[in-house]
Amino acid sequence: MPLRPISDVRREELALAALEVFLTSGADRMTLERVAKTAGTSKGTVLHYYLSKEALLDRVLRDVLRVLGREAQASIVAQTTAREKVNAQIALCFRPELFTPEYARAWLSVIAKCAAGNGVDRYRRLIARRLRSNLQAYLRPLVGATEARPVAESLAALIDGLWLRRAVDPVGLTPDRAKALALTHLEESLAFL
Amino acid sequence: MPLRPISDVRREELALAALEVFLTSGADRMTLERVAKTAGTSKGTVLHYYLSKEALLDRVLRDVLRVLGREAQASIVAQTTAREKVNAQIALCFRPELFTPEYARAWLSVIAKCAAGNGVDRYRRLIARRLRSNLQAYLRPLVGATEARPVAESLAALIDGLWLRRAVDPVGLTPDRAKALALTHLEESLAFL
DNA sequence: CAAGAAACTGACCTATGAGTCAATCATCCG
DNA sequence: CGGATGATTGACTCATAGGTCAGTTTCTTG
Numbered sequence: 001m002p003l004r005p006i007s008d009v010r011r012e013e014l015a016l017a018a019l020e021v022f023l024t025s026g027a028d029r030m031t032l033e034r035v036a037k038t039a040g041t042s043k044g045t046v047l048h049y050y051l052s053k054e055a056l057l058d059r060v061l062r063d064v065l066r067v068l069g070r071e072a073q074a075s076i077v078a079q080t081t082a083r084e085k086v087n088a089q090i091a092l093c094f095r096p097e098l099f100t101p102e103y104a105r106a107w108l109s110v111i112a113k114c115a116a117g118n119g120v121d122r123y124r125r126l127i128a129r130r131l132r133s134n135l136q137a138y139l140r141p142l143v144g145a146t147e148a149r150p151v152a153e154s155l156a157a158l159i160d161g162l163w164l165r166r167a168v169d170p171v172g173l174t175p176d177r178a179k180a181l182a183l184t185h186l187e188e189s190l191a192f193l
Numbered sequence: 194m195p196l197r198p199i200s201d202v203r204r205e206e207l208a209l210a211a212l213e214v215f216l217t218s219g220a221d222r223m224t225l226e227r228v229a230k231t232a233g234t235s236k237g238t239v240l241h242y243y244l245s246k247e248a249l250l251d252r253v254l255r256d257v258l259r260v261l262g263r264e265a266q267a268s269i270v271a272q273t274t275a276r277e278k279v280n281a282q283i284a285l286c287f288r289p290e291l292f293t294p295e296y297a298r299a300w301l302s303v304i305a306k307c308a309a310g311n312g313v314d315r316y317r318r319l320i321a322r323r324l325r326s327n328l329q330a331y332l333r334p335l336v337g338a339t340e341a342r343p344v345a346e347s348l349a350a351l352i353d354g355l356w357l358r359r360a361v362d363p364v365g366l367t368p369d370r371a372k373a374l375a376l377t378h379l380e381e382s383l384a385f386l
Numbered sequence: 387c388a389a390g391a392a393a394c395t396g397a398c399c400t401a402t403g404a405g406t407c408a409a410t411c412a413t414c415c416g
Numbered sequence: 417c418g419g420a421t422g423a424t425t426g427a428c429t430c431a432t433a434g435g436t437c438a439g440t441t442t443c444t445t446g
Contacts, residue, residue: 116302
């Protein structure tokens with residue numbers, strides 16, 4: 001088998017370093033200098049492998065989304081009933097290793113960036129839409145076609161709001177509590193119809 | 194009566210210009226240069242009246258919060274029943290002239306700023322806490338002392354999430370629809386107990 | 387009116403951060 | 417071996433943005 005080209009190795013190492021910086025500093029403060037330092041190299045090298053900071057951020061976000069997508073697929077497809085699928089999706093959003101202040105802050109920094117208009121929109125849309133449309137799909141058998149959309153919309157907004165709070169107040173909201181709030185909301189929505 | 198000192202007049206004019214820039218550009222892009230230009234003066238003058246950009250932003254946020262606080266007081270105190278008070282609080286959050294993409298983006302930029310650690314924390318806490326604790330107070334007679342907190346927490350998070358969505362997707366969510374979603378959530382929470 | 391205080395300005399300084407580039411250094415292949 | 421290709425670097429430019437400052441104008445007041 002052919003040895004992996006150095007360029008690929010480097011690109012991956014740099015992406016990893018960038019991810020680390022991104023998670024601790026957010027999208028704005030993820031400077032090329034810091035990424036270089038974290039990777040133990042120079043800014044020039046970073047720009048040698050990624051044409052611009054945007055390209056690097058792109059790669060980082062793509063990686064994160066890919067991983068999340070895979071995990072979602074794995075843990076949701078395993079469920080049989082629609083209700084279990086919704087539950088699994090919610091549980092996924094609040095897994096303790098994901099629902100951390102660092103992740104939340106990083107996520108918020110991306111949202112803010114794209115709300116401000118600086119590129120990167122696709123990712124937010126991707127996350128938000130996928131979350132909502134997944135929920136909507138799982139909810140349809142439970143609440144009917146007409147009610148699925150508003151219920152999913154509300155639940156997705158609640159989840160976003162809880163993430164936002166997590167970003168700003170690292171101690172006031174545990175993963176368990178956040179998950180409980182989301183599940184209660186779901187419960188109530190289902191009971192109400 | 195004494196004429197108003199020029200310094201006060203200027204400070205207010207500059208605060209007004211700063212508010213305009215803040216609402217259209219967000220906290221980060223509210224540069225001293227732009228504020229000066231908007232006010233029709235020079236950067237030096239801005240810094241003559243406000244010791245730093247942070248001081249200026251401080252003033253802007255303080256003004257906004259004061260106005261919002263006054264409006265809240267006025268429109269909520271007028272209500273008699275607890276349920277009406279909650280409704281009024283929700284209506285206030287989604288008033289069409291407030292729940293605009295511009296406001297939402299500006300608000301998001303502040304949240305992101307303080308999540309990132311750059312000063313200004315007090316304001317987020319102020320907004321978030323006041324909203325939640327107001328809701329909690331109005332809800333206590335409706336759902337009891339033990340349930341008031343989680344219900345308020347959930348509703349506040351939902352409202353935050355809807356604002357967030359408003360910031361990112363200017364067309365997908367009208368004020369009416371957002372308000373309806375929040376009211377439905379409240380309805381369901383009350384019905385469920 | 388004159389002098390001091392306040393308003394006001396623009397030139398300057400500094401820091402940060404993205405991106406460029408020519409010059410090295412390593413490696414691989416003919 | 418020896419050139420070509422690619423990796424790597426650090427010094428450079430450019431732009432932004434906050435903040436400083438000395439000097440000028442304008443106002444106020446004795």
